[in-house]
Amino acid sequence: MPELPEVETMCRCVAPAVGCRIVGLLQPRRKLQAIQLSPPLAEFRRGVRGRRIAAVERLGKRVVLALDDGRRVVLEPRMSGLVLLADPPNRSHLRLVFRLAGGRAAELLFWDQRGLGVVSLVDEAEFARRFGPQKLGPDALTISAAELRRRLGGSRRPVKVALLDQKALVGVGNLYASEILHRAKVYPGVPCCQLRAEQWGKVHAAMRTVLRLAIRHQGSTLGDGTYRIARNRPGDFQLMHRVYQRHGAPCVQCGRAEIVRIVQAQRSTFFCPACQRRPPPARGRRQ
DNA sequence: CCCCAGTCCTGCGGGC
DNA sequence: TGCCCGCAGGACTGGG
Numbered sequence: 001m002p003e004l005p006e007v008e009t010m011c012r013c014v015a016p017a018v019g020c021r022i023v024g025l026l027q028p029r030r031k032l033q034a035i036q037l038s039p040p041l042a043e044f045r046r047g048v049r050g051r052r053i054a055a056v057e058r059l060g061k062r063v064v065l066a067l068d069d070g071r072r073v074v075l076e077p078r079m080s081g082l083v084l085l086a087d088p089p090n091r092s093h094l095r096l097v098f099r100l101a102g103g104r105a106a107e108l109l110f111w112d113q114r115g116l117g118v119v120s121l122v123d124e125a126e127f128a129r130r131f132g133p134q135k136l137g138p139d140a141l142t143i144s145a146a147e148l149r150r151r152l153g154g155s156r157r158p159v160k161v162a163l164l165d166q167k168a169l170v171g172v173g174n175l176y177a178s179e180i181l182h183r184a185k186v187y188p189g190v191p192c193c194q195l196r197a198e199q200w201g202k203v204h205a206a207m208r209t210v211l212r213l214a215i216r217h218q219g220s221t222l223g224d225g226t227y228r229i230a231r232n233r234p235g236d237f238q239l240m241h242r243v244y245q246r247h248g249a250p251c252v253q254c255g256r257a258e259i260v261r262i263v264q265a266q267r268s269t270f271f272c273p274a275c276q277r278r279p280p281p282a283r284g285r286r287q
Numbered sequence: 288c289c290c291c292a293g294t295c296c297t298g299c300g301g302g303c
Numbered sequence: 304t305g306c307c308c309g310c311a312g313g314a315c316t317g318g319g
């Protein structure tokens with residue numbers, strides 16, 4: 001499931017598409033549901049044909065192609081999508097092919113096994129409305145510790161659930177949220193409003209450490225194997241996971257406890273009960 | 288506003 | 304061998 005490190009890796013891999021002109025758009029129709037395209041294919045094709053790709057940018061967990069007319073193609077991999085220049089995991093789940101000319105890449109591909117991905121062509125106004133700062137918070141790699149605390153510190157939600165809120169900050173998903181809190185030694189169930197400033201500092205530092213390290217390792221390829229990088233190779237940050245999907249295994253940090261799996265907001269959370277102690281109940285005030 | 292539950296989708300693994 | 308079910312969860316929607 002592509003989160004910030006995986007999407008950053010995709011953006012770096014498709015950077016050679018910058019400068020290319022889009023000369024065609026194909027939607028291979030196999031026995032699969034079509035992914036959500038907005039606007040629909042014919043209008044989308046008219047909109048991108050002849051346009052030059054001026055930039056490839058990451059917006060949280062999305063890949064954005066900035067076109068030379070000011071419009072943007074926003075590619076959302078969601079659960080199992082990939083943005084690639086070549087060598088998708090297979091041809092049967094290839095959803096969208098941008099034919100390119102005049103540069104260093106021949107095609108830009110959107111591949112998606114599960115088909116939950118979404119691809120949109122938007123003008124300036126629609127981009128601001130759907131993907132602007134009202135909808136999406138600052139990037140997890142550039143937000144300051146103070147801003148993180150300001151945006152989440154008042155919430156009564158468990159900190160792990162709040163880290164996934166893309167209105168507060170973008171880029172953190174289910175996998176990295178568990179890894180971040182383990183490094184920060186913060187119990188995932190603690191309400192945000194009970195975290196002290198010093199603990200927000202630790203969460204912020206751990207977030208930067210984990211995400212940067214994961215980018216260096218080109219992201220995490222999980223058991224389903226759908227996440228691939230260039231030349232159809234897996235990432236390797238999964239080899240460095242300390243808690244995610246390691247329930248029942250000993251904690252590599254303390255060696256004293258087994259990693260535990262719980263469910264929060266219908267999603268799996270993994271943590272070490274020794275390193276990430278549940279804080280004592282608040283005292284001193286009635287109720 | 289805040290927060291939760293349901294929905295979309297496909298592949299896979301468990302149970303029988 | 305095959306079928307059904309549950310599960311994986313990012314982002315959106317509807318409702319309390």
